[in-house]
Amino acid sequence: MLSENEVCKEGDHVMIYAGRQILFSVVLEKGGQITKKFGTIKHKDIIGKKFGTRLGFVNPNYPDIYVLKPSPHLWTFCLDHFTQIIHYTDIAVIAFQLELRSGSIVLESGTGSASLTTSLAKFVAPLGHVHTFDIDSSRVENAKISLEKNGFGNIVSVLERNVVEQGFPFEKEFADSVVLDLPSPFLVIEEVARVLKKSGTICSFSPCIEQVQQTCSKLEENAFTGIETFECLLREHKVCVFGGFVDDEEKEKKQTEDQMEVFEYKRRKRKKMKEEKKEENIKLFTRAIPEARGHTGYLTFAKKNTF
Numbered sequence: 391m392l393s394e395n396e397v398c399k400e401g402d403h404v405m406i407y408a409g410r411q412i413l414f415s416v417v418l419e420k421g422g423q424i425t426k427k428f429g430t431i432k433h434k435d436i437i438g439k440k441f442g443t444r445l446g447f448v449n450p451n452y453p454d455i456y457v458l459k460p461s462p463h464l465w466t467f468c469l470d471h472f473t474q475i476i477h478y479t480d481i482a483v484i485a486f487q488l489e490l491r492s493g494s495i496v497l498e499s500g501t502g503s504a505s506l507t508t509s510l511a512k513f514v515a516p517l518g519h520v521h522t523f524d525i526d527s528s529r530v531e532n533a534k535i536s537l538e539k540n541g542f543g544n545i546v547s548v549l550e551r552n553v554v555e556q557g558f559p560f561e562k563e564f565a566d567s568v569v570l571d572l573p574s575p576f577l578v579i580e581e582v583a584r585v586l587k588k589s590g591t592i593c594s595f596s597p598c599i600e601q602v603q604q605t606c607s608k609l610e611e612n613a614f615t616g617i618e619t620f621e622c623l624l625r626e627h628k629v630c631v632f633g634g635f636v637d638d639e640e641k642e643k644k645q646t647e648d649q650m651e652v653f654e655y656k657r658r659k660r661k662k663m664k665e666e667k668k669e670e671n672i673k674l675f676t677r678a679i680p681e682a683r684g685h686t687g688y689l690t691f692a693k694k695n696t697f
């Protein structure tokens with residue numbers, strides 16, 4: 391994810407994208423091929439292409455396929471889930487509130503599936519560092535593999551550790567920020583107060599309001615200031631095309647299971663109508679995507695006092 395390369399080469403980790411329903415990552419190999427429900431793509435047909443290239447559509451019933459450079463945002467959609475993960479809306483708010491930038495030193499626990507870790511790494515690179523801790527050895531190993539694959543081997547250190555019992559292995563006032571996604575974050579607040587720099591920021595992500603209440607009480611006891619809790623709800627809207635050829639309507643109905651495919655299909659239909667100068671028949675309408683994500687969790691932020 392840090393590579394400046396514009397062209398896909400053998401060994402590159404790339405994203406194959408055809409709308410969010412068809413999104414996965416692959417490492418390009420000589421002689422390799424991808425076989426999915428839309429058909430087969432040979433790696434050799436991707437190697438040498440620029441990131442962002444439209445590979446065309448292998449099967450006319452599926453949207454066009456693109457090869458994209460991996461990004462933390464796309465990665466949240468296709469990483470292997472070993473735990474519940476933090477998604478991009480919450481990640482965006484975390485990055486803003488923690489004022490993450492190149493050079494920031496961030497401590498994180500637990501690592502889980504390393505969804506948040508991947509974004510933290512991208513924000514603090516190339517000069518900063520993320521030290522992430524998980525009690526579970528298999529999650530630590532998987533996180534190391536995934537972070538290495540995404541080019542963050544030098545930006546992130548992943549360690550097996552029970553932070554509730556053992557705390558963080560650093561001197562006091564070491565970190566700019568600490569991010570907790572733990573079942574009992576309130577048990578670590580005193581340790582976070584020790585390891586944070588003055589004016590450093592803590593973020594605690596919890597799915598349940600009872601966890602938030604206990605965490606806020608502990609933050610107050612430990613003289614943190616500016617304690618705030620947010621719930622980030624995202625509602626996505628899509629502009630769609632209405633109208634067109636009668637004989638296309640059956641085809642449209644068949645595809646309604648997959649909103650993104652419908653969108654892609656309509657986009658192609660509109661292009662065709664434009665070419666045939668039938669655009670005056672087109673009406674646009676906007677609708678909320680029905681499978682919008684609801685409650686994910688609560689984000690609590692606070693600053694360490696300066697005295």
Ligand SMILES: C[S@@+](CC[C@H](N)C(=O)[O-])C[C@H]1O[C@@H](n2cnc3c(N)ncnc32)[C@H](O)[C@@H]1O
Nearest residue numbers: 475476500502503504505506524525552553571
């Ligand atoms: C919900 S997951 C974190 C998901 C992560 N934020 C992501 O976006 O992929 C919570 C993790 O906390 C770890 N954990 C639980 N108790 C812990 C403890 N005392 N010390 C360190 N890690 C712990 C679990 O093993 C689990 O992997």
